[in-house]
Amino acid sequence: MSVFEIVRFAIRGLFTNRLRTFLTVLGITIGVASVIILLAVGNGSSKAIQASLDRLGTNSLQVRSGGGGFGPRARATASSQKPLTILDAAALMDKSQAPDILQVAPIASTNGTCVVGASTTTPSTFYGTWPAYYKASNTSIQSGSYFTNDDVTQGRRVALIGQTTATALFGTASPIGQTMRCSGIEFTVIGLTTVKGASGFQDGDSLVLIPITTMENSITGNQPLSSIIVEATSSKTTDAAQTELTSILDARHGISGRKTADFSVFNQASLLTTASTSSKTFTTLLGMVAAISLLVGGIGITNIMLVTVIERTREIGIRKAIGAPKGAILSQFLIEATILSVLGGALGVVAGFVGSHFTIAGTKPVIVPASVFLAFGVSILIGVFFGGYPASRAASLRPIEALRYE
Amino acid sequence: MAQLVAVVAAAEAVDSVVDKQPVIDVRDAVKRYGVGDASIFALDGVSLTIDAGEYVAIMGPSGSGKSTLMNILGALDNMTSGEYFLDGIEISSMDESHLSIVRGRKIGFIFQSFNLIPRTTAIANVELPMAYQGVKSKERRERALVALDVVGLGDRINHEPTELSGGQQQRVAVARALVTRPALLLADEPTGALDSKSTADLLDLFDQINAAGRTVVVITHELDVAHRAKRIIRMRDGKIVSDDLNKERVA
Ligand SMILES: Nc1ncnc2c1ncn2[C@@H]1O[C@H](COP(=O)(O)OP(=O)(O)OP(=O)(O)O)[C@@H](O)[C@H]1O
Ligand SMILES: [Mg+2]
Numbered sequence: 001m002s003v004f005e006i007v008r009f010a011i012r013g014l015f016t017n018r019l020r021t022f023l024t025v026l027g028i029t030i031g032v033a034s035v036i037i038l039l040a041v042g043n044g045s046s047k048a049i050q051a052s053l054d055r056l057g058t059n060s061l062q063v064r065s066g067g068g069g070f071g072p073r074a075r076a077t078a079s080s081q082k083p084l085t086i087l088d089a090a091a092l093m094d095k096s097q098a099p100d101i102l103q104v105a106p107i108a109s110t111n112g113t114c115v116v117g118a119s120t121t122t123p124s125t126f127y128g129t130w131p132a133y134y135k136a137s138n139t140s141i142q143s144g145s146y147f148t149n150d151d152v153t154q155g156r157r158v159a160l161i162g163q164t165t166a167t168a169l170f171g172t173a174s175p176i177g178q179t180m181r182c183s184g185i186e187f188t189v190i191g192l193t194t195v196k197g198a199s200g201f202q203d204g205d206s207l208v209l210i211p212i213t214t215m216e217n218s219i220t221g222n223q224p225l226s227s228i229i230v231e232a233t234s235s236k237t238t239d240a241a242q243t244e245l246t247s248i249l250d251a252r253h254g255i256s257g258r259k260t261a262d263f264s265v266f267n268q269a270s271l272l273t274t275a276s277t278s279s280k281t282f283t284t285l286l287g288m289v290a291a292i293s294l295l296v297g298g299i300g301i302t303n304i305m306l307v308t309v310i311e312r313t314r315e316i317g318i319r320k321a322i323g324a325p326k327g328a329i330l331s332q333f334l335i336e337a338t339i340l341s342v343l344g345g346a347l348g349v350v351a352g353f354v355g356s357h358f359t360i361a362g363t364k365p366v367i368v369p370a371s372v373f374l375a376f377g378v379s380i381l382i383g384v385f386f387g388g389y390p391a392s393r394a395a396s397l398r399p400i401e402a403l404r405y406e
Numbered sequence: 407m408a409q410l411v412a413v414v415a416a417a418e419a420v421d422s423v424v425d426k427q428p429v430i431d432v433r434d435a436v437k438r439y440g441v442g443d444a445s446i447f448a449l450d451g452v453s454l455t456i457d458a459g460e461y462v463a464i465m466g467p468s469g470s471g472k473s474t475l476m477n478i479l480g481a482l483d484n485m486t487s488g489e490y491f492l493d494g495i496e497i498s499s500m501d502e503s504h505l506s507i508v509r510g511r512k513i514g515f516i517f518q519s520f521n522l523i524p525r526t527t528a529i530a531n532v533e534l535p536m537a538y539q540g541v542k543s544k545e546r547r548e549r550a551l552v553a554l555d556v557v558g559l560g561d562r563i564n565h566e567p568t569e570l571s572g573g574q575q576q577r578v579a580v581a582r583a584l585v586t587r588p589a590l591l592l593a594d595e596p597t598g599a600l601d602s603k604s605t606a607d608l609l610d611l612f613d614q615i616n617a618a619g620r621t622v623v624v625i626t627h628e629l630d631v632a633h634r635a636k637r638i639i640r641m642r643d644g645k646i647v648s649d650d651l652n653k654e655r656v657a
Contacts, residue, residue, distance in 0.1 A: 323510020
């Protein structure tokens with residue numbers, strides 16, 4: 001008896017029991033699709049959080065003078081307070097003491113008004129810094145060029161400005177190469193930063209950045225830094241970087257206990273880590289729901305397969321009585337089970353892919369490839385095992401036992 | 407494997423050819439159900455020889471072991487002890503995979519309850535045993551058509567069992583049993599569910615089959631059915647109590 005013949009028997013078996021075939025396939029399809037979609041939703045939400053983490057520059061830490069309002073460190077007593085200086089910033093760049101710190105940017109800040117002809121604007125951010133700042137703060141330029149380390153050492157009067165500032169001062173004309181007067185000093189605009197959008201109430205594009213030396217020499221004098229931005233080597237090492245910079249600054253400022261600290265460290269990542277942790281919990285929960293639905297689907301398949309074989313035990317007896325070898329019967333049932341589970345699994349994968357195109361609960365699902373293989377594989381294993389096992393038992397019966405089966 | 411080859415070879419060789427070897431040779435067959443005090447002997451030492459070309463009826467009261475004997479003769483069931491040679495091949499010690507070949511090649515079985523495959527057309531039912539023997543689909547269809555024609559159902563080949571009367575279903579079952587040209591046709595109360603007209607048709611069919619040289623064994627409660635056979639065996643309590651030639655039929 002040929003394999004082709006047995007496959008024909010299997011297909012005929014599936015067609016003679018259309019409703020059962022349909023329900024089994026539907027059960028597998030739903031199980032597989034829900035696993036794929038639920039995991040894709042969980043994955044999508046954590047991907048979204050990861051993306052916002054990346055956008056915010058989560059590798060960076062901010063060190064500010066004094067005990068910060070939100071920082072983990074308590075406010076220091078006024079008497080022991082030492083300001084943050086460029087030397088502090090330089091100390092943090094010591095690779096041997098702070099291996100997890102990639103770069104350090106000191107920030108001197110002022111409130112100044114910029115003027116071009118009759119136009120004036122007061123940038124909400126007016127910083128003196130150096131080029132390490134760009135990467136640490138996720139700042140890039142859309143046109144022109146950055147100021148360089150050379151500009152910083154020479155104390156050149158050059159500036160990068162944000163879109164809001166540029167529009168206020170120059171309208172629609174290109175600001176590159178133009179001059180403006182800020183806090184009474186004339187600057188040449190050499191770059192326009194990429195639009196950042198607002199964060200909270202602050203317009204991230206109302207911005208003027210100049211070399212820190214220029215600011216100290218010409219505008220603020222030797223005022224303390226307002227903050228130091230520290231970029232860790234990766235988002236995973238921000239905590240280590242925070243520990244390192246804390247111990248370096250503790251040593252430099254002669255701080256022995258937490259209570260006397262005269263600076264505070266803001267770790268953007270820690271806030272977002274909380275968010276991503278809760279998203280992981282969410283994914284795990286969804287994964288569990290998915291696993292349960294696959295399990296329930298699996299029990300459904302098992303049940304249908306068992307009932308099918310039991311219901312057809314008499315038929316198996318008849319087939320054996322007219323000379324069907326055990327192998328032919330077993331193959332027929334195994335092929336039936338395989339067709340059912342492969343068909344159901346494949347439809348489930350298709351449904352999963354289609355379903356993952358929609359935004360679900362505000363999340364754009366992102367399919368986890370492993371979930372596709374897992375769901376498909378499990379459904380086939382369940383189908384073949386629970387279709388094959390009772391069939392093999394029935395096929396091993398003496399025909400008379402199978403025929404007597406009610 | 408050698409046994410398998412022997413089975414197949416013997417199946418090919420014996421095709422309605424009358425030779426001196428008995429088709430059925432059962433020696434001291436015992437079938438016991440249950441264990442200990444509660445056990446009963448459905449067959450209690452039955453010995454029986456049936457030669458090729460015979461037409462035998464088995465009679466006896468209900469529970470006397472007729473069906474049990476028939477199932478063993480048809481290799482559908484195993485016995486507790488005893489020996490059984492079918493066409494000279496020992497069946498009693500054969501395993502399932504070889505038995506399925508014996509059933510397919512040597513035996514045509516007709517049940518009281520028809521036992522057609524549900525939701526499957528008459529022709530597909532008749533083709534089925536040939537499919538398991540690897541007969542090519544074209545030849546299968548031709549032979550099935552001939553067999554259905556012989557039983558008078560040439561115009562009902564695409565009907566499913568539920569669309570056929572009891573007599574018609576039984577005739578499909580007969581066609582299915584005959585289509586493999588078995589050496590032995592076994593029928594367990596084949597007329598039990600049929601009216602007198604269908605019974606008469608079926609018995610005529612059995613006469614033809616036997617006249618063509620095949621061995622026929624029929625279990626029945628009905629005297630007029632038994633009287634069509636050439637030899638009548640009576641059973642009681644798992645034993646053969648009489649075994650006579652039918653004077654009316656054997657001249
Ligand atoms: N599967 C079984 N388990 C236990 N006892 C059985 C089984 N099958 C048959 N028997 C017993 O074996 C004995 C013989 O049964 P069998 O079916 O051979 O009788 P029978 O002669 O065919 O009767 P009937 O004319 O009613 O069909 C009976 O006593 C029956 O109860
Ligand atoms: Mg009986």
